[in-house]
Amino acid sequence: MSRNLWFSAFVTAMLVSPFSVFAQEELRVVEPFQLQRLDTQTGGFQLRANGVTETLVQTNPEAAVLPALAERWETSADGLKWTFFLRPNVTFHDGTAMTPEAVAASFKALLPTGNLIKNAKVKDVSAGDGTVTFTLEQPFAPFLAYLLDPAVPVLAPSSFASSGELTAIVATGPYRIEKAELPQGLDLVRHDSYWGDVAKIERVRVDGIPNPETRVNIALAGEGDLVLEIPTTAVSRIDRSGETHIVRAPVPRVVMMLVNVKKPQFADVEIRRALSFAVDRQAIARTIMGNEDLAANQYFPPAMKGWHFEDFKPQTLNVAEANRILDELGWKPGADGIREKDGTRFAGMMRTFPQRAYLPVIAEALQAQLKAIGFDLSIQVGESSLIPEAQNDGTLELGLGIRTMIYQVPDPVARLTSDFATDEPSTDATGATGWKSEEMRAAVAAYNLTTDPEARLPLQREMAEILQNELPVIPITFTDEKYAVSERLEGFVADPVMQTRPLNHLSFKD
Template sequence: MLATAAAPLLSWRAVRAEDDEDAHAHGVGAAAEDVLTVVGPWEMTGLDPSRAGYMFTRMEVVETLLDVDARGRLQPRLATRWETSDDGLAWRFTLRGNRRYHDGTPVTPDSVLACLRRAAGRPGVLGLAGIRAIALERGAIVFTLARPFAPLPWLLTHYSTQILAPASFDAAGKVVRIVGSGPFRIAAISMPQQFDVARFDGYGGLAPPGRVLKARYISVARAETRTLLVQSGQADLAFALDPPSIRALQHSPKAVLVSAMLPRTTFIKLNAGHPFLADVRVRRAIALCVQRQGIARALLRDPDLGATQLFPPSLDGWHDAGLAPLRTDLREARRLLDAAGWQPGADGIRRRGGQRLALTLTTFVDRPELPPIAAALQEEMRQVGIAVRVVIGNSSDIPAGHRSGALQMGLVARNFGNVPDPVATLLQDFGAEGGDWGAMGWRNAEVPALLARLASGDYPTPDAMHADRARVAAVLQSELPVIPVVWYRQVCAASRRIAGTGIDPFERSYGIAGLRWA
């Protein structure tokens, strides 16, 4: 027993030494008295809004036409009003007047139009809307669509549609600096790890006394390092904490933990076009061997996060309490594999026609809970005769594997609130061709048709719309192009020297403009 207890202690000391080096490598020193320091695992992969634009919305440097509140309801931002034509083919957004970019130039309708046209011409959420034209009409932005698309206003809350000053672009239209119109302006950038912001006095005048005036974001890859930075007082907000970090901070004199359930689900993305996975019986067998509550309890320390269906309770209008829940049943899993022609081999791994039932599960370290969940899934699938090789790489490996066709299984964490109306994300994931983070090689005509109808907004009653949502959930539960594992609770460590910390369930903002020095 003593030897068993000593091993974690020695391991922790080793990690601490490595983490100290990691913190030093990132240039993290003692927290400045007047600078709020935010740490997370995400690096800035570029300045273009389509790349790392979410970093600049989270730090409140840039704005979009619209925003949402904590329940996903639309709120004005750079646009004060929005309305659609009777046929749903035109949307009009009235812009807020008297706003300035951080370089002092006015936020003009022409500059807003240029950014939106640029976003519509690049891969991103606006491609879902079937936009025919974006134009100015008496100072308002008018979208003309090829077909009605009710979620358009929610697309205009997405970070890829952020509005930048003309000075942000070079002569070729490339983003070379970030000049936004939000409460904070860029003070310095050191790609890809760090950027500093300062309060922009042109946004509503001087900040009230005691508010944060300077802030810094630092990308720190290891969850252990982020924990140590908070414990030592070198960071004020730390995101994407793993369960050991959360336990280590529960009684910290330096920090408090703030949490909220997000509309995010960790699931296994399956290549349903793969010869082994094309048979729905195999997909159902995999689903039946997943011990969701066990994973949630042992790895996440939160048994309530076992995913009984794809859509979590935090996703209003989509979680179906009446849907038969996903369960664990190893006997039934083995029966399904038997029926699919996969028989146990001498080594316990199933074979059919001389082929071994061996698959690769790819995941990434950006979210620290994913590798240990992958290891648990590897063992759970082995118990029913499926050999799994786990490959841990970068998050970009998942979409790259989807596009090349090489991906077999991927363990991902998908935020269905990436656009606050989930229809937009579901169209990306489960449309006719599937999506980078959703279905792969799955052929089903019903779900894309239902999603297209939901996107049109053409419903006589709310009950009819709810029925279509429930049907989407039921088909996904039956066909299993993706296999839900756990839901997600965001936990943030916040220094006791600040007050007012909260969590945005749509992960659009860190809310630093509303924080106060305690």
């Protein structure tokens, strides 16, 4: 073949196949959420999960906090100063050295926009001789876990304009951003001077594909090496495809019904108990989630030791008891079978979103199940942002959302604080709506002052018990994560605490 003909054939092949010559050495990750902006506040988790950003500490599969960019740390006797001894010879993606001054400046710039670390009330960050010291306004025992807030990674000075505004993501992780095509995806390239295990695969393409069926088709066609959030209904199809296989991993996540307790039809805790008794969790877990053991009769899943309690009285299916409670409270069935009281119809609209394919299906199951106690449930499927908007303006009646307990910070108290122990507006589709508990707030405050893990256990039980008894949210099912993994890929191990995807440990089979 002549040189010109060979080149023409080569170009044609490249245009036809997304995984031709050069692409064979590119890892393609497909995830359900698109990166709308290249910032750490809204996109911090995706950036960390895909190996771009890091902070001073990291977690292991048991959610224990381990050294990362800091080799060790010390705490002052009064609990107000935390000093971190930085790992030497760490290089940013732009080739500059990670100095104490750069680390301190990064935290000072990003702390005001932090999502969860704001609860630690950091007063100052200062650089020392190979160290960075945080001064807190008050003792805060879980500070190490809060340092994993992905909104506040360690970034190079070149990430910021002279005004302090974040203009680029120049970090320390095993991959650096080569190109951002928002909201479609990111092109990443290996950081050859990485301080840890240098990535085996040179290039990564990360695509945000919200539509679950599109993600399934990508997996079936072998056009994705690691495809996240596979619907249960597609698992057997993918396993039979020969291109990919399914890896299932339990995750600390609950699907829950959000209830606006300021609405008269939900204000009484006994009404919320009746709603809970009407839910057939086993049927939902078995038919929709593909695993009956995922039925959630309390807020925390069994794997979360110290937070899940076998002796709690479970909220299980009992339609007769639900109807007895409603009869006793004076909610009378109308001619159409729907109850009402004092002119208030026993009804509500449930908002949910499609990015998690199982949510609209669970909503339809709840619609049928709640009708058995005379409740008229309508459903609206839309953008997930509509739920917190409705929570904040008071118009939400019901929502169906999810909560990953250690999604950003590997300590459940972070989520309990933002969901159930603050007056600040909600930023995502979770947490209490119109509900306030001084007992919960006191338990959270006591936990944050308690450094002894054994002394924390009674407080953990108290917080879990409050949620079980007062039902500001009604747990429906736990979930597992289903990944479609290419047959050409090896080394993938799911992170059970969902802090990262160790892409630098993956390789292609010979």
